[in-house]
Amino acid sequence: MILHTLLDYDVLRVIWWLLLGILLIGFAVTDGFDLGVGTLLPFVAREDVERRIVINTIGPIWEGNQVWLVLGGGAIFAAWPHIYAMSFSGFYLAMFAALLALILRPVGFKYRSKKESPAWRATWDWCLFIGGFVPSLIFGVAIGNVLQGVPFNFSPDMRMTYEGSFLGLLNPFAVLCGLVSVAMLVMHGGAWLALKTEGAVAARARGAASVAALVTIVLYALAGLLIWKYVTGYQWTSTHLPNGPSNPLAKTVQAGIAGGWLTNYANHPWTLLAPVLGFAGALLAFVGLRARWEGLTLIFSGLSIAGIILSVGASMFPFIVPSSTHLASALTVWDASSSHLTLFIMLVCAVVFVPLILIYTAWVYSVIWGKVRPRDITHGDHAY
Template sequence: MFDYETIRLIWWVFIGVVGIAFALTEGFDFGVGTLLPFIGKTDVERRVIINTVGATWEGNQVWLVLLGGAIFAIWPAVYATLFSGLYAAMLLVLFSLFFRPAAFDYRSKIEDPRWRNSWDWSLFIGSSLPPVLLGVLVGNLILGLPFHFDQDLRSFYDGSFWGLLSPFALLCGVTGLLLTTFHGALFLKWRSEGVIHDRAVNTVNALGPMLLVALTLATLWVFLGIDRPEITQMAATDAPSNPLHKTVIAQGASWLQHFMTYPWMWLAPLTGFVGIGLAWLLGRGESRMGAFVLSSLGVVGVALTVGFGLFPFLLISSTAPGSSLTLWDGTSSHNTLLLGFWITIIFLPIVLLYTRFVYRVMWGSVTEAAVLKDSHTLY
């Protein structure tokens, strides 16, 4: 039905959609968890905050599992390079995520302030560290990672964990934390009442300018200070995958020139900045749904900016540009992509419809009275 070139592009879109779904849903989960020890002053207030995401956090985290599985099946070379070369960093993300289910499930088992406070800070660690690490990963995807393939297409990673912590990557990590925390504060504002609602508004008011400044600095750094490799010769886009069948120069057109070549791509950063800016302005007032929707548009805009900027690269090699992986030479076989396509066409709509159903059923403000009334069934 689809030729190899077309199905490769379709899967780039599919995996992008899954990544955006993860950023949107797990993004506000991370933000709420990060804000828990600071906005919640009493045990009941913290229980209210936890229960704003209590019914959906597990489903939101599944998007990350789905993203990893999709990369494994569709972009095996990307999966192998990332998860072997960045083994320590990936384990750190995984171990930090371990805190979340334990904190959600065990926090309210014992009515001891020390016990509950310990799990609150565990949830904070499990919610704040992953956005920082994933932001650092995004920064290194833009800068390029030190890897290469030999003639047998074996991947070799030439860097270290500490080499990932460049100033630009750290800026991306801080931006990732600010973005999820801002997004979570707007979600918390929408789903809470009273003093928690007021504190969420104050948080939105404080974080908005910091996030916009961080995004501006990161954007200017990319456009003016980072070289983008350029493919000068490549095999046909419907040829079997082999990352060595192309020629890449390390210093090609700049990231700014890349966007100027495709003017429609400017819609992505425009959506990101306008969405977050308007979300901040509306979030300072009484707007609930509108501010959160605009924040969601901002998150989508940021994600699309990264995706469009990298296209057609999936992984850029900083030490051997010719080993860089693109969506034309880093995918599985044609038959594998077609089989995965039909599985996705059947099951992804079911997942999306079920997710919509769950949010509709579980929606509404979470109050202290509701938590105290259902003390044994809620977190």
């Protein structure tokens, strides 16, 4: 209990804000190349054996990688209940579409090779494409909407009401953010295939990932320009109560601030490391793909993903989900969390279990390390 006393409420809130970002990065970097590989499947593999090679580069590990998504959802539910209520209600149809697409992935893995029919296998190949492309797009669209503000409000008894529509989520800036997400995950998936395959598949993957790296740089820069010129930010205008109760309505917020999301970069220049990492990682990934630095390229693309995600968090802090219609309902680090005790107990659990997950994940990757070759498919009893 001494440690519980030493860790003030505001400190725990920031720690869990950071942990949420780490979980999102963990999901994007690990399961991200699974999504990228699925998106690339119909384009980098032209024969059945080639497509099976692509599938088997991620077949043994995709379930473990998806643990980060489960952890992220669990962390939001337990540490940020107001955010969970808003996102799983307001984004319900979008999340349902993403989950439906993700469900196609395990089904596709299991059933694709059950029949020799080319039409059967081609159908499942496109299902695996949907399972990669659709979640990649929707997750980025969600971030784009969060940056603009989401139409929701809380009543005095903390009942949340979402006032938007599914089609309203598909606005131009949000779609642009979705395309940034698709591009960066295709880059990452291509880097993974370049590492895990050889021959024609690896060559096509390098080409596709090189284009995706350049597209990531261009679209990310365009999104930043729009945030500077057109996407207005939000600012907390009342007295800060970092240790206060989690009541989103106990504050005042100002909206319509041109370039408001760039204020943190001006006030804390070290946060510029995040967008710099986003750009530099993608550029180094492009160079690595052309130079065939297979292992380094995967690291560079992962760093680019981490930088892009961190740049969103750094620019919005302390906001997590601002409200575009009822400004006081905006959810921030200081008023959207669970209780002090809950955050502390969860932190203890995280300190114990997250390292175990990392150790197990590292062991799994060491076991399956190496390239997937045609003979592993034609003579492998456990190949997909």
